[in-house]
Amino acid sequence: MPDLSINFAGIKSPNPFWLASAPPTNSGYQVMKAFDAGWGGAVWKTLGVPIINVSSRYGSVNYRDTRMAGFNNIELITDRPLVDNLKEIEEVKKYFPDHAVIASLMVETKEQWHQIIKDVENAGADGIELNFGCPHGMCERGMGSAVGQEPAVLKTIVEWVMEVAQIPVITKLTPNISHIVDPGLAAVQGGTDALSLINTIKSIVGIDLDTYAPYPVVDGKGTNGGYCGPAVKPIALEMLKNLAQHPDIKSTPISGIGGIETWRDVVEFILLGASSVQVCTAVMHYGFGIVREMQSGLEEFMREKGYNNIYDFLGKALPNVTEWKHLNLKHKVVAEIDKDKCVGCDLCYIACDDGAHQAIRIPTENGNRIPEIIEENCVGCNLCSLVCPVENCISMVQKDDGSKHLTWAEETDAGNIPTTFNDDRAGGKHHFVPTVQDALKHRK
Amino acid sequence: MSEYKRPTSEAEFESNFAQKKPLMNPTEAYFESSRCLYCYDAPCIQACPTGIDIPLFIKQIHTGNLTGSARTIFESNWLGNACGKICPTGVLCEGACVYNHQDVPPIQIGRLQNYATNHAMKKNINLFSPGEDNGRKVAIIGSGPAGIACACELRTMGYAVDIYEAKEKPTGLTLYGIAAYKITNEEVLDELEYLKNQLNLNFICNHPIQTEADIAKLEANYDAIFLGVGIGPTASLGMEGEDLPHVVGAVEFIEDVRMKHHEMTVPKKVVVIGGGNTAMDAASQSARLGAETVTLAYRRGKESMGAYGFEYKLAISAGVDSLFNAQPVSIHSNGVRFIKTQATNGKLEYISGSEFDVEADLVIKATGQAKHGSFLNKINNLNLDNKNRIIINDSFQCTNPKYFAGGDAVNGGAEVVNAAYDGKMAAIGIDKFINNTIVQ
Numbered sequence: 001m002p003d004l005s006i007n008f009a010g011i012k013s014p015n016p017f018w019l020a021s022a023p024p025t026n027s028g029y030q031v032m033k034a035f036d037a038g039w040g041g042a043v044w045k046t047l048g049v050p051i052i053n054v055s056s057r058y059g060s061v062n063y064r065d066t067r068m069a070g071f072n073n074i075e076l077i078t079d080r081p082l083v084d085n086l087k088e089i090e091e092v093k094k095y096f097p098d099h100a101v102i103a104s105l106m107v108e109t110k111e112q113w114h115q116i117i118k119d120v121e122n123a124g125a126d127g128i129e130l131n132f133g134c135p136h137g138m139c140e141r142g143m144g145s146a147v148g149q150e151p152a153v154l155k156t157i158v159e160w161v162m163e164v165a166q167i168p169v170i171t172k173l174t175p176n177i178s179h180i181v182d183p184g185l186a187a188v189q190g191g192t193d194a195l196s197l198i199n200t201i202k203s204i205v206g207i208d209l210d211t212y213a214p215y216p217v218v219d220g221k222g223t224n225g226g227y228c229g230p231a232v233k234p235i236a237l238e239m240l241k242n243l244a245q246h247p248d249i250k251s252t253p254i255s256g257i258g259g260i261e262t263w264r265d266v267v268e269f270i271l272l273g274a275s276s277v278q279v280c281t282a283v284m285h286y287g288f289g290i291v292r293e294m295q296s297g298l299e300e301f302m303r304e305k306g307y308n309n310i311y312d313f314l315g316k317a318l319p320n321v322t323e324w325k326h327l328n329l330k331h332k333v334v335a336e337i338d339k340d341k342c343v344g345c346d347l348c349y350i351a352c353d354d355g356a357h358q359a360i361r362i363p364t365e366n367g368n369r370i371p372e373i374i375e376e377n378c379v380g381c382n383l384c385s386l387v388c389p390v391e392n393c394i395s396m397v398q399k400d401d402g403s404k405h406l407t408w409a410e411e412t413d414a415g416n417i418p419t420t421f422n423d424d425r426a427g428g429k430h431h432f433v434p435t436v437q438d439a440l441k442h443r444k
Numbered sequence: 445m446s447e448y449k450r451p452t453s454e455a456e457f458e459s460n461f462a463q464k465k466p467l468m469n470p471t472e473a474y475f476e477s478s479r480c481l482y483c484y485d486a487p488c489i490q491a492c493p494t495g496i497d498i499p500l501f502i503k504q505i506h507t508g509n510l511t512g513s514a515r516t517i518f519e520s521n522w523l524g525n526a527c528g529k530i531c532p533t534g535v536l537c538e539g540a541c542v543y544n545h546q547d548v549p550p551i552q553i554g555r556l557q558n559y560a561t562n563h564a565m566k567k568n569i570n571l572f573s574p575g576e577d578n579g580r581k582v583a584i585i586g587s588g589p590a591g592i593a594c595a596c597e598l599r600t601m602g603y604a605v606d607i608y609e610a611k612e613k614p615t616g617l618t619l620y621g622i623a624a625y626k627i628t629n630e631e632v633l634d635e636l637e638y639l640k641n642q643l644n645l646n647f648i649c650n651h652p653i654q655t656e657a658d659i660a661k662l663e664a665n666y667d668a669i670f671l672g673v674g675i676g677p678t679a680s681l682g683m684e685g686e687d688l689p690h691v692v693g694a695v696e697f698i699e700d701v702r703m704k705h706h707e708m709t710v711p712k713k714v715v716v717i718g719g720g721n722t723a724m725d726a727a728s729q730s731a732r733l734g735a736e737t738v739t740l741a742y743r744r745g746k747e748s749m750g751a752y753g754f755e756y757k758l759a760i761s762a763g764v765d766s767l768f769n770a771q772p773v774s775i776h777s778n779g780v781r782f783i784k785t786q787a788t789n790g791k792l793e794y795i796s797g798s799e800f801d802v803e804a805d806l807v808i809k810a811t812g813q814a815k816h817g818s819f820l821n822k823i824n825n826l827n828l829d830n831k832n833r834i835i836i837n838d839s840f841q842c843t844n845p846k847y848f849a850g851g852d853a854v855n856g857g858a859e860v861v862n863a864a865y866d867g868k869m870a871a872i873g874i875d876k877f878i879n880n881t882i883v884q
Binding site: 065262263264286287289290292293296297299300301304341389390391392393 | 469470471474479482484497500503504507508509511512515516
């Protein structure tokens with residue numbers, strides 16, 4: 001049986017599955033239920049200054065029949081009294097001494113930071129997460145993402161925290177910034193023990209077409225929310241990679257957050273350098289039980305690959321994420337359609353013809369809807385295989401023999417790059433384009 | 445009027461007996477699994493006698509964790525593959541699917557289940573291993589689903605298990621008693637082989653346990669004994685003409701179909717007597733074997749039939765005719781004599797002078813099975829109820845504490861899935877008994 005336990009910057013947890021600081025960690029009741037269901041850790045809903053919440057708080061993006069493919073909220077940090085939260089943290093630790101309880105914090109002054117750190121340490125928290133990410137409401141008061149967007153301010157506050165903290169400190173970053181490395185580096189320079197990302201992304205998920213107000217609507221008005229859920233995963237993975245590859249950051253443990261719902265998501269985050277993962281939207285959708293699928297899948301993956309613990313494959317994909325200029329220009333793939341599996345929807349044809357590179361034709365014989373690849377036109381873009389609704393029907397087949405390797409960087413170094421469009425070495429010079437007559441053949 | 449031609453080859457047999465729940469292809473499984481809502485405290489789980497975590501295994505299929513999915517299934521039900529195919533899912537898990545409430549077709553749970561278990565079986569993925577030998581021995585009488593489930597569970601706990609089977613091949617009714625369009629012989633035996641390889645199950649076939657001496661020997665050699673003996677052959681109706689050569693029991697008829705396939709022949713005119721699921725199976729299979737007319741005769745009205753609605757519909761769609769309120773009186777060389785009946789306040793009355801004849805070259809009695817009462821009575825202190833069903837407690841223990849029982853021998857005749865559950869639970873009871881932790 002693979003060992004799922006982790007030691008994350010000194011925070012021990014029976015598995016890497018943590019609840020993110022959010023509504024699912026609003027109370028001891030929820031956190032205990034979650035631990036009982038199989039979660040290894042929980043980052044408590046952010047404790048801080050007194051706030052008032054609005055009614056109507058969440059909005060979602062439904063994609064076809066999938067509810068909450070994207071999700072946003074305008075809820076603030078906890079509105080429950082600090083003393084109640086501290087009491088419940090203490091209680092949870094009594095029942096679950098081996099699970100990780102991390103207190104998310106957000107206050108303003110140095111004195112407030114020092115005081116609240118002492119409070120949560122006294123309550124028995126295993127770690128602290130600094131909420132520098134919340135992109136709605138709290139940032140208007142100079143907290144949350146307002147801090148995360150100013151690396152210098154962020155560094156100062158991390159320093160305040162590190163002056164007194166006796167337990168590991170995780171700095172949670174906002175994705176609402178051009179270069180994630182800047183705040184990441186500032187946090188590391190400020191002395192943080194670990195990082196976590198991403199917090200939610202500024203968003204408007206939709207507009208009510210009758211009241212002309214953005215969702216979630218509060219008495220005819222709305223505001224930007226924080227976007228999360230499956231839709232944000234690609235953004236989170238990219239930012240995680242940027243931190244995990246950075247020479248001055250990569251030795252700092254990172255907790256991955258952003259759209260994690262299945263074991264595959266978990267493995268992807270680990271492969272890009274996250275040694276714990278945090279989940280919120282999937283739990284808000286399906287409840288704590290969702291962790292069983294994650295755990296089972298992670299274990300099967302590890303068994304199949306022969307990994308004993310998650311450190312065996314932590315960051316294993318990082319060396320393969322490079323810059324465009326280092327990609328092999330001599331690699332060539334071409335689409336191949338399995339005619340026996342094809343159902344004749346011809347989505348690949350129209351996607352290619354209208355949306356890409358005109359490399360698929362439909363045979364002219366009456367009634368035949370099975371498309372054919374025009375191999376000499378196919379640039380190997382993948383689009384047809386992505387739109388195909390049938391499993392394993394269109395595959396991308398390698399055509400080069402793998403013996404040649406040439407990159408833009410190498411060509412640049414060798415002074416061998418095209419400088420005019422008329423250069424035979426230029427990529428688009430022999431690009432096939434159909435004629436005007438072809439374009440207008442259906443014109444009435 | 446039946447529409448099937450008599451099958452003269454295995455290919456024609458397979459066509460007439462096309463599987464009702466064929467294996468899904470990857471595209472089907474992808475789309476179907478994506479539809480599951482992952483309900484909280486899901487009604488489908490509650491409706492499954494073995495309590496399989498259905499939303500979990502479906503999500504595992506969707507995320508490409510087919511091995512994990514199969515593990516989820518087999519951990520709850522040792523006959524996960526057979527049950528996916530032969531369970532009456534329409535009245536169990538799929539009947540409970542919340543989509544039904546909005547007239548959206550329910551998730552095809554049975555077929556998804558097979559998609560996962562088939563993956564594990566075809567790739568021979570080891571999901572289980574025997575527990576460390578604990579030096580204790582258990583005998584299992586009967587290798588049907590209850591016996592197999594009990595044996596598998598005991599093996600994982602480290603017990604040595606011998607399974608005694610009277611017939612030539614194991615798996616009991618799963619192989620011999622299920623309509624051929626629900627599961628193939630190969631599928632039944634593949635699952636058995638798969639379990640056998642992982643858990644080293646020891647079957648002792650062609651070895652009926654019948655006499656006091658047989659029983660004494662088992663009692664002397666084993667720490668506990670599990671009775672998974674099922675129920676017996678078709679019961680006698682005590683009717684004139686019942687012993688004529690063209691009269692057979694439904695259980696025996698179904699077994700013949702399973703074993704002989706296209707080499708089995710049925711004459712032109714078949715009458716099936718009974719209104720339960722076994723009657724439906726016998727009638728449906730007669731039609732698929734090419735009988736010209738198949739008449740299903742039931743002594744009460746349609747609404748009183750014990751068969752599931754979908755089983756009745758399946759028989760009708762195969763071309764079976766039905767005859768209600770007809771009580772057989774006697775069987776003759778060329779047919780059956782019936783008398784018309786009517787039910788007054790639930791009590792069946794015969795309408796005098798209403799006798800009529802239905803022509804038949806073959807009469808199939810699907811009117812219940814005899815119990816193994818005479819065998820069971822040879823075991824000391826083993827109490828049976830008034831229907832000759834074995835009495836057990838919450839731990840599946842019999843009144844003779846060395847014996848445990850489950851499946852049809854206890855419930856009088858139910859589904860394979862019920863037997864699979866009983867067998868597993870009885871194993872847990874046996875373990876408690878042997879470790880002296882049973883609560884009386």
